[in-house]
Amino acid sequence: MTLVLEILDALFGSVVLKREKGNSYFGKSLLCLGVEGRRKTLKESKIELDDSDSKINVDVINKMRFFQDHNDLTYKNHSDQHAAPLENLSADPHAPQPSTFHDQLNLKDDIGDAQVNPMENLNLDEDNIDQASNSDDKEMESQYHNHFKQAREGVENKENRKMDTKLSISAFTLFLFLASYVRAETKGFDVTKYGAKPNSDITDALTNAWKDACGSTIPSKVMVPKATYMLKQIDLKGPCKAPIKVQVDGKILAPKNLKQLNGVDQWVKFRYINFFTLSGEGTFDGQGEMAWKHNDCGKNKNCDRLSMNFGFAFLNNSIIQDITSKDSKNFHVNVLGCNNLTFINMNINAPSTSLNTDGIHIGRSTQVKIYNSNIGTGDDCISLGDGSKQIRVINVTCGPGHGISVGSLGRYPNEEPVEGLTVKNCTLKNTDNGVRIKTWPGTPIISSVSKMHFEDIIMVNVSNPILIDQQYCPWNQCTNQYPSKIKITDVSFKNIRGTSATQEAIVLDCSSSEPCESVELNDIDLTFNGAITTAKFANTKPTIKGKLPKIVA
Template sequence: MKSFLLLLLLLLVFVSFSTTTNAAYNIVDFGAKADGKTDAAAAFRKAWAAACGAAKPAMIYVPVGRFFVSQGLFQGPCKNNATRVFIDGTLLAPPGYGGGAGMWIKFQYVDGLSIYGGTLDGRGQAMWACKTAKLRCPTAVTSLTISKSKNVLIRGLTSLNSEGFHMSIYGSSGVTVLRAKIFAPDESPNTDGIHIQLSSSVTIVNTTIGTGDDCISMGAGTANVRIQGITCGPGHGISIGSLGGVLGDPGVENITVKSVVLLGTQNGLRIKTWGNPYDGYVRGVVFQHAIMKKVQNPIVIDQNYCPGRVNCPGQSSGIKISNISYADVRGSSATKVAVKFDCSASKPCVGIALQDIKLTYMSSSTPAQSFCNNAKGSISGVINPPSCL
């Protein structure tokens, strides 16, 4: 029913654009063929040039069918601030791996972009096999990149089997992702659902994500983010970090994660920083109304992140973590330690607030546990497992 309503909405908007003074451009009119083989990249670029160059609101339309697109790099600024892309069909990435210098579909320097519907099939299986075999692989391609843009809406998009990240929001502001569906197998490496970095005022709502890495990850310079109504799993959970891997990374602040469900994920609500002395911060984070089902690490702050034990053993994280609240987090943990705050000796976690935490270990005969190291905070309501703050 939802798919029918979305299709009806797209049809109505398309008819509206076609019958008014707004400009509408169908990629088929520029030579694209829905055969899944003929490269439609040139047709897409021509349609973009026409729409972006229009002085009035403009629309690009991708009809039903399978369109092979070797690469789509779409750049502004546009002459209008209402360029819309309506996709009824499926865009197919190249069948090999490592093309496009790490990016497949990219929009940059655009103000007022909207993307509705459609499917992006990243066909990342060859890249996953290369990584799994530990070969010398090229850079994995991100399926959709929003770069240095503002006032962007992505609604009803489906992303499948990306080589690397499914969606990257970089250096942008005012980006909303609504009712997206993002999927890759749980064994697919580094296929983060949505990655946010150096961006502010980002909203992700009513979205389903299941991948081989973080469902949503927030890197350095992320601020004023609202994440709500997310179903995550499989994957590595909803993560802030990793931070502090290099000198000079900006901090992360004002993050709200609300009304989320995590299903069998490696982590639940996670903050992770490298065990390096580089300065930085994570502050003003609210985790609220979260349901965990067989999650390995439901609540975790890890300031001793050091994969491979290279360059950081024995060092202390310089990232200051403060004012982090967890309220109404409940469900089951797949490990005994359901709440873990492993913080920095030089920059202890402060201002951690726990309220109404109800997490149980899957083994009914063994109670769940908490672990604290260099962490200070407060508790209220019912706390299970008992707090170690």
């Protein structure tokens, strides 16, 4: 028991849990970092839970299961001296950041000199979660099953106890951790205890609750209960001493007056945090209608700076779940310098007339996932800036808006390549574009876009459903003196069907100096007012498989 308590004291990590028949759960390779820097690995285990245990752990299961494809589950505090201050970053979220800033980014947690990753041999992609365990895993699962069965029946003899000692310690430890995590291992910080009251400003209360929670040495949760509150600009940052959660169930209103936000880039900021969760049934209302009327930033370089609803910067192994972002003055969500950040069941909405209200914009980040979300805005539902890598967009409904976009790219110096995007099982409704890649001509920027894959997508009355536009130049802000120097390779569009609002369903307009390579079009079935659609290619020779609109010159 002493050893169990010691492990529990040192243990905190993220567990991948999977429901099986007979109320069974699997824990996939839990990597833990102790309070004194000790790291322990619990191998895959199977634990039989009765109905009461299942109910006890349902919150843990819901919280933890979405770390399924995170590659690094180590908890590590990052001090401010190792992170670049956001004050040095460009206010334009599309603009790349200085190379000196990027050199300071540490988006991976080191696990000793050997760089050991206990999950490197596990395939935890959502499409392969149900893969069979190997023979060693099955043997271990059988031993765990027998051990717990014998324990319940009271027939475990001394020989079995001796043989199963190590298995018992690991399994029992994991079981106790799961059972106690929510009930005993999370310390609550309710903003009402810090003076927050309905229909009043809670900026100070939330700030103070965060400071105490972030300083907690055990996992903590800041709670904003159901009610309507006002909130000024707030910057909630780490590093924190343990995993931290903010649960918002109320409605939070931003100031309507632009001057009350002092021209800041984001209204609500979360920065420099490991194992952070923002969840709840709450709504963050940017009250942006007044701001949209003053938004002339596309034409006026000296325009008023409009704030975004959220800024998530330098978050590792974190989750944003069930939150609603409404009527942001600018972008709803800006993601910068993050690693293993997952959005689940997000609701983002603003009218189609709201200018520049991108849903989620990602830049200089790795392994960002967006699952099961609804996004409707006046601009891109999801957009990727430079330096975005290993991005997954699964089961997202987009519309109204400008579609799902890579770019725009090539406008600013020091841009980094964009690599690895999967968009799958998504639906786009009444959007100005479908899935597109856009780069600027007339600039000397040299970079690349590669491994872009769009699959199983439904279009409903979508203009320009499939588009590569390497002559992107809104409001005539560029010259076409020379073509884009962004190289696009390894792009696929598969099983895309539905209705187009334009007769041209596919336009691949690639750069004349850097033609697109390795482009595949596979089973594209789109109609326009019941008639056939067309496809047009420039500076690329795509591989064509299955059904395709009529190709025109």
